[in-house]
Amino acid sequence: MATNAPNASPGRLPAVLIASDGRHPVYAPPGLDAGVLVRDTDLAALAHRVASDCPPLAVDLDSVAGLGSDDVAVDFITGRLGIHVVLTRRPQLAARVAERGFLGLVHVFGYDSTGMGRSLEAHPRTERIGSVLSPGLVIVHLRSDELADLPRPIVAYGLIDDVEDARACMALADAIVVRPTIAARLAAQLEASLVPG
Amino acid sequence: MSYTPPDAEVFIRRVAADPCCAAITAEENLGAAIVSRAPVVFILRGNGLAVAHDVRRIHDAGKLVAVHVDLVGGLRADRSSVAWLAKAGVDAVISSHGQLMPAIRHEGMTAILRLLLVRRSQLDTAVAAIGRSAPDIVEILPGVILPSVIGLLPPFEVPVLAGGFVRTQAEVGAALSAGALGVTTSSQALWGFDGN
Numbered sequence: 001m002a003t004n005a006p007n008a009s010p011g012r013l014p015a016v017l018i019a020s021d022g023r024h025p026v027y028a029p030p031g032l033d034a035g036v037l038v039r040d041t042d043l044a045a046l047a048h049r050v051a052s053d054c055p056p057l058a059v060d061l062d063s064v065a066g067l068g069s070d071d072v073a074v075d076f077i078t079g080r081l082g083i084h085v086v087l088t089r090r091p092q093l094a095a096r097v098a099e100r101g102f103l104g105l106v107h108v109f110g111y112d113s114t115g116m117g118r119s120l121e122a123h124p125r126t127e128r129i130g131s132v133l134s135p136g137l138v139i140v141h142l143r144s145d146e147l148a149d150l151p152r153p154i155v156a157y158g159l160i161d162d163v164e165d166a167r168a169c170m171a172l173a174d175a176i177v178v179r180p181t182i183a184a185r186l187a188a189q190l191e192a193s194l195v196p197g
Numbered sequence: 198m199s200y201t202p203p204d205a206e207v208f209i210r211r212v213a214a215d216p217c218c219a220a221i222t223a224e225e226n227l228g229a230a231i232v233s234r235a236p237v238v239f240i241l242r243g244n245g246l247a248v249a250h251d252v253r254r255i256h257d258a259g260k261l262v263a264v265h266v267d268l269v270g271g272l273r274a275d276r277s278s279v280a281w282l283a284k285a286g287v288d289a290v291i292s293s294h295g296q297l298m299p300a301i302r303h304e305g306m307t308a309i310l311r312l313l314l315v316r317r318s319q320l321d322t323a324v325a326a327i328g329r330s331a332p333d334i335v336e337i338l339p340g341v342i343l344p345s346v347i348g349l350l351p352p353f354e355v356p357v358l359a360g361g362f363v364r365t366q367a368e369v370g371a372a373l374s375a376g377a378l379g380v381t382t383s384s385q386a387l388w389g390f391d392g393n
Contacts, residue, residue: 040318111313111338112361113383114222114241135314141341141362158316159346179317 013085013103013130013153015170016186017058017177022049026180029187031194037087037177039063050081058085061093062107071096078102087132087155091122098128105130105155110138113146125151135159136176140168147172163189200286201305203261205333208289208307209356209378211236211261216379217369217390218263220360226383227251230260234389237261239291239360239381245269245278249285256286263289263309266297276300295330308332309358314339317349324351336360336381341368344375366390 016034020026022041028034035057038046043066049056059077067073069088074096077083084102088094094104108131109119123131129151133139136156139147147154153174160166160178163185169176178186203211212218219235221227222242230238231254238255240248240262248264255262264287272278274292279300282290289307290297301308310332312323327335332355337343340359359372360381372380373392382388 109313110362112220115361135316135339135342137342137345138339138362141339141368159314159342159349161317161346161349165345 013155013175014057015175016183017155017157017175018180018183019177020049020056020180022046022056025049025052025054027054029184031191032183032187034183034187035085037085039087041065043067047081050083056083058087059083060087062087062089069093075100087157091124091129094129095124095126098124098126101128103128103130103153105132105153106151107132107134108150109134110142116146120149123151130154130174132157133173136169136173137161137165139172140165142172200256202283202286202288202307204305205302205307208237208261209334212356212358212379215389216373216377216392217387218358218379218381219385219388220381220383222383224251226385227254229385230388231255231258233385235260237263237289239263239265241265241268243269245272245282247271248282248287252286261288263287263291263307265291265311267292267294267311279304279306282306289334291336295326295332298330298332302331302333307334309334309336310355311336311338311360314342314346320346320350324353327353327355334358334378337377340372340377340380343377344371347375363387 014033014035017037020036022038022045026036037058038056039060040063078100086097087105089107091106094106097104110116110133130153131150132155135158137159139156155175156169156173157177215236218237219230220239221230252262267274274294283304290301291309293311298308335355336358339361341362343359356378359377363380363382364384369380
């Protein structure tokens, strides 16, 4: 059974984040550069998962019921819980994560070109603060100038629901978020490609 | 003389006949939209308190007008702003607020619910909102990914517009093939494109 490796490099982003609600164990498939992203959960479930044999690598802070949206919450997540990749809608919280030496990722909403531009206006654009493009699948439809305008690292998050789409998004993003079934299929494809013909 | 907007069926037929609608985000794009073949002009930005003049210009060109009540300046998305837009002669109102759909219809305008596609786990909730609010049309954003996600959406009976990042004829064709009634686009080259 593979487990998530400890954060050898604080805030290191794997190529694949596997989405989990934190209530059930989720393991990265062997051979895939992957970690677990916990979202849509509650504080107790998150703390429980941190103490398990499959601790999350990243958390979508705004989707954790019971958790505040302030510096105290960031310090708890990155310090006490040891989660060093934090996704948030709030640029000031991402900045706090970065100040602590970890990776903050600000949600950028890619519904249309005008809205994405406005969404980017609030981005801090400083070191250790990247972007979470929502929905992630739209990344393959961005023009090169729009892609270049997104502060990296870029995580493509949302509606990447088949392996071909996942691979297309991986070619453009620094990381993608997928469900465990898609991660398993990606790993299987990768393994198959490594088997000598 | 007061203006009576066409009923939703007429609005839908106009879009179906000429499926590329002009989405304008700046006043300077209005002139190009007016002279284009686009059947409907979607006003997504600008001054909602001074929209009547633009509405008259668009009507004079034989086109219909939809206004995004959440995005134009000067208006709060509520029943009173919907009544304001009705008085200005607007034919359709777009909003992400499902609770406004009955008010829009009550004013005789076409009610367009804007649905933002975010994550798979939220699609059921989003489609449930269609059932609750009973819009005449749903505008799905980002429309460019509609062909990839249409199979993930629970079935619903409301006509769909695809908006957001639709910038090529191929993308228009893909959206229409996926079942969209039409597209809204700020790409002027597509305004009036018939989808073929």
